[in-house]
Amino acid sequence: MACSMTSTGFWKILSNRKRLQSSRKLPVLDLQLFNGEKTEDATPKKKADARKKGQVAKSTEINSAFVILVAFFALKLLGGHMYQELADYMRYAYLSFAVTDFNINLVREIFLHFGIVFFKITLPLMLAILITSLAINFFQVGFNVSFEPIMPKLDKLNPLSGFKRIFSKRALVELFKSLFKVGLIGYFIYRFLAAETGRIPELLGAELSYSITVAVSMILDLVFQISAVMLILAVLDFCYQRWEHSQSLKMSKQEVKDEYKQTEGNPQIKGKIKERQRAMAMRRMMQEVPQADVVVTNPTHFAVALKYDQTMTAPTIIAKGQDLIAKRIKDIAKEHRVTIVENKPLARALYWGAEVGDIVPPELYKSVAEVLAYVYRLKKKLS
Numbered sequence: 001m002a003c004s005m006t007s008t009g010f011w012k013i014l015s016n017r018k019r020l021q022s023s024r025k026l027p028v029l030d031l032q033l034f035n036g037e038k039t040e041d042a043t044p045k046k047k048a049d050a051r052k053k054g055q056v057a058k059s060t061e062i063n064s065a066f067v068i069l070v071a072f073f074a075l076k077l078l079g080g081h082m083y084q085e086l087a088d089y090m091r092y093a094y095l096s097f098a099v100t101d102f103n104i105n106l107v108r109e110i111f112l113h114f115g116i117v118f119f120k121i122t123l124p125l126m127l128a129i130l131i132t133s134l135a136i137n138f139f140q141v142g143f144n145v146s147f148e149p150i151m152p153k154l155d156k157l158n159p160l161s162g163f164k165r166i167f168s169k170r171a172l173v174e175l176f177k178s179l180f181k182v183g184l185i186g187y188f189i190y191r192f193l194a195a196e197t198g199r200i201p202e203l204l205g206a207e208l209s210y211s212i213t214v215a216v217s218m219i220l221d222l223v224f225q226i227s228a229v230m231l232i233l234a235v236l237d238f239c240y241q242r243w244e245h246s247q248s249l250k251m252s253k254q255e256v257k258d259e260y261k262q263t264e265g266n267p268q269i270k271g272k273i274k275e276r277q278r279a280m281a282m283r284r285m286m287q288e289v290p291q292a293d294v295v296v297t298n299p300t301h302f303a304v305a306l307k308y309d310q311t312m313t314a315p316t317i318i319a320k321g322q323d324l325i326a327k328r329i330k331d332i333a334k335e336h337r338v339t340i341v342e343n344k345p346l347a348r349a350l351y352w353g354a355e356v357g358d359i360v361p362p363e364l365y366k367s368v369a370e371v372l373a374y375v376y377r378l379k380k381k382l383s
Contacts, residue, residue: 040256042249050249056141057245061181061234063136069227070132074125076220082121089117140238170244181233185226192222282325285356288318289329290336294375296350299342303329304350306360308372314359315368320351339375346371 042050050056075082093110196218203211251259289295292305293315303326305319321329333340346367353361360368 038250038252040251057242058140059238059241061237065230065234066132066136067129070128072223074128085117085121188225285319289332292338295333295340296347297342298344298347302326302347302351316359317354341371
């Protein structure tokens with residue numbers, strides 16, 4: 001009775017444990033879900049394709065900082081020349097109105113002179129800005145011409161895509177950068193104005209040329225301070241853009257596999273092609289065995305077929321093989337009555353020392369010559 005009670009209790013405990021285990025099933029982890037995560041660095045082909053599309057790591061902050069810096073530096077160097085050109089033009093214009101009757105010819109001459117002066121003043125500045133912009137772009141991305149970014153695309157007209165771009169992580173980062181830049185530059189402007197405000201009243205009673213010189217100097221000092229701050233921010237932004245670009249080009253394991261298949265071909269197909277190529281090479285090699293003068297064997301593991309005539313610089317290996325291939329070479333040689341010579345050291349040296357189609361290595365000339373001499377004597381006796 002105790003035994004039956006114990007047995008009944010055991011089965012109850014076992015059934016309860018099974019029920020508990022079934023209610024606590026562990027979640028099944030599907031590793032294929034992680035196959036689509038972009039965890040792999042971009043391949044050279046992916047980087048090249050992105051570059052052709054114009055997707056490169058580029059910071060507009062560096063362009064802006066250097067253009068502003070170079071523009072105002074050029075203004076500082078050429079300011080005297082520009083001021084003199086404008087002053088001379090103003091004297092010419094007012095004197096012309098004073099001493100000449102007002103007519104259409106005078107107006108045309110004054111406007112033509114103004115165009116020449118404007119061109120002389122702005123050309124050096126525009127050239128400096130253009131050269132700086134091209135140099136900074138070349139420094140960032142090198143020489144890369146792509147018209148794809150400006151090509152019209154229908155998805156750009158999609159409102160949903162537009163909202164996604166507006167509220168994307170990249171847009172939020174750009175907003176934060178802009179607010180931070182405005183706040184930092186505003187702080188420097190406030191600090192500069194607070195320090196220089198006391199000098200403004202004394203300029204009101206000074207001469208015009210002195211006031212203009214001091215005001216321009218103050219403005220240039222402020223601009224150079226702001227440019228230095230923008231330059232530091234631009235370098236940080238350039239580093240961020242390179243990191244963000246590398247992250248955007250990352251690939252999943254499946255994408256890497258697909259790209260490898262596209263560029264290198266399917267491994268299974270390549271394997272079959274190589275297998276067929278080996279089979280064709282083997283057939284061609286076996287077809288050459290009947291033309292051999294001698295087959296040097298190990299005798300069981302290696303077989304090397306040699307051929308020599310007066311047009312050759314040295315005996316040539318026309319077939320070689322190991323184990324089953326060696327046996328096949330010997331069988332074909334027997335069928336076509338090709339002399340088979342057993343020489344273990346020579347067979348090994350020929351097998352490992354040269355490939356099919358190569359001439360015998362120079363260090364084996366003597367040994368091969370002895371074998372061929374033996375074969376020629378044997379053929380002479382048989383004939």
